[in-house]
Amino acid sequence: MMIGMYALAAGAGCEPGGSEPARAGDPPSLVRPAGFEIIVTNGSSINGPLVNGGARAGTEVYGLGVTGSTADGSAVLGIRLQGSDLTSVRVSDGAVLSGASLVGAVFATQAPGGAPIDLRIDTVSASPSRYHAGSAVSRYTLSYRQGVSGLWRPVCGEVMGVPAAVIPLASRWSYDEGTAGGGAKLAEPDWITFACAGHALHKCAELGYEPWTTAGGAPLGDHHQACVRAYRADYCGDGSPHTTSGQLINLFDDLGVQTDTETWLLESEWDADGARCLSRPRMTGGVVPDCAAGLPVCHGTIGWGDTLVVTEAP
Numbered sequence: 001m002m003i004g005m006y007a008l009a010a011g012a013g014c015e016p017g018g019s020e021p022a023r024a025g026d027p028p029s030l031v032r033p034a035g036f037e038i039i040v041t042n043g044s045s046i047n048g049p050l051v052n053g054g055a056r057a058g059t060e061v062y063g064l065g066v067t068g069s070t071a072d073g074s075a076v077l078g079i080r081l082q083g084s085d086l087t088s089v090r091v092s093d094g095a096v097l098s099g100a101s102l103v104g105a106v107f108a109t110q111a112p113g114g115a116p117i118d119l120r121i122d123t124v125s126a127s128p129s130r131y132h133a134g135s136a137v138s139r140y141t142l143s144y145r146q147g148v149s150g151l152w153r154p155v156c157g158e159v160m161g162v163p164a165a166v167i168p169l170a171s172r173w174s175y176d177e178g179t180a181g182g183g184a185k186l187a188e189p190d191w192i193t194f195a196c197a198g199h200a201l202h203k204c205a206e207l208g209y210e211p212w213t214t215a216g217g218a219p220l221g222d223h224h225q226a227c228v229r230a231y232r233a234d235y236c237g238d239g240s241p242h243t244t245s246g247q248l249i250n251l252f253d254d255l256g257v258q259t260d261t262e263t264w265l266l267e268s269e270w271d272a273d274g275a276r277c278l279s280r281p282r283m284t285g286g287v288v289p290d291c292a293a294g295l296p297v298c299h300g301t302i303g304w305g306d307t308l309v310v311t312e313a314p
Helices: 200-206 221-231
Strands: 007-010 036-039 060-062 067-069 075-082 085-090 096-098 106-110 116-128 136-146 166-170 191-196 249-252 265-271 274-278 309-313
Touching (some): 075 166, 085 116, 166 200, 200 221, 221 249, 221 265, 221 309
Antiparallel strands (some): 007 036, 067 075, 067 106, 106 116, 136 166, 249 309, 265 274
16 A cells, blocks of 8 residues: 655654644644644654653553543543553442543553653544454544643644544554664553554554454554554664655555555565565665665565565655
8 A cells, every 4th residue: 555644743842832833845734733843754753742852741651550530530540451442440330431431531640751740531532443344443632731830732732723643552662763672662561652643653553553453363463563664664673764754655465454556666575673675765865774784685575474564665
């Protein structure tokens, strides 16, 4: 399937709130929150936005032991995932709440750096998966409140004045770049990452690589991670992106989630750790990045099995 996107992130040290004037090159639909910038596309950002000097406020939460209260004042304990559906236990009777029952609920949690924040569930919608019978995708809008201002801000910023949606995913990801383990999915299943629309984690779930389900009997967690690497052109598996705004790619797999729709030239084969081979880097003028110099050239026969997704570039 051919894809091409833009992503949002905020400048380091900027405090979001209000909006900035449009800039040259902005998509006409974009409302730019104060301090936010367009960054390179095709998922060069794993997740976002970045606020307050780089902390992803509210985009990750340790679900065990988190306390909160629902809109009607009922105390709730913990946040867990069933697929992409958030659940929490009502303390008074042990009932498991989910969906609309959690709209308006506020949870006391922490930003990744340890600062306390409040996280609020503002809206929820669920729809059947476009790709997998019996699977559903839940999308939320969330707000966070941090510090003494008392102001609620959307976790993922806004587009056209509307808070961007999230898809909750189990575990956490490394946001490091250029280091061993950069961009990796961490083995921390009790954490929940809120994948922001327009970024690689969210986009790959939208493409059908729903990590909570299966295709052809195969769990899709590794396919989702391979898609994230491919979407960002993270050839070296160190978290460094090698793509830019407006770049098109054709991405497909052998499970039928995404099919080969173009006759473009092969770029790379991918697994969860990065590129397995590299034929023509999409945005480096044909020059292989230094970190990828040791990768073999891709050949005509795709190594399905070890290879999870394939990309082509025009």
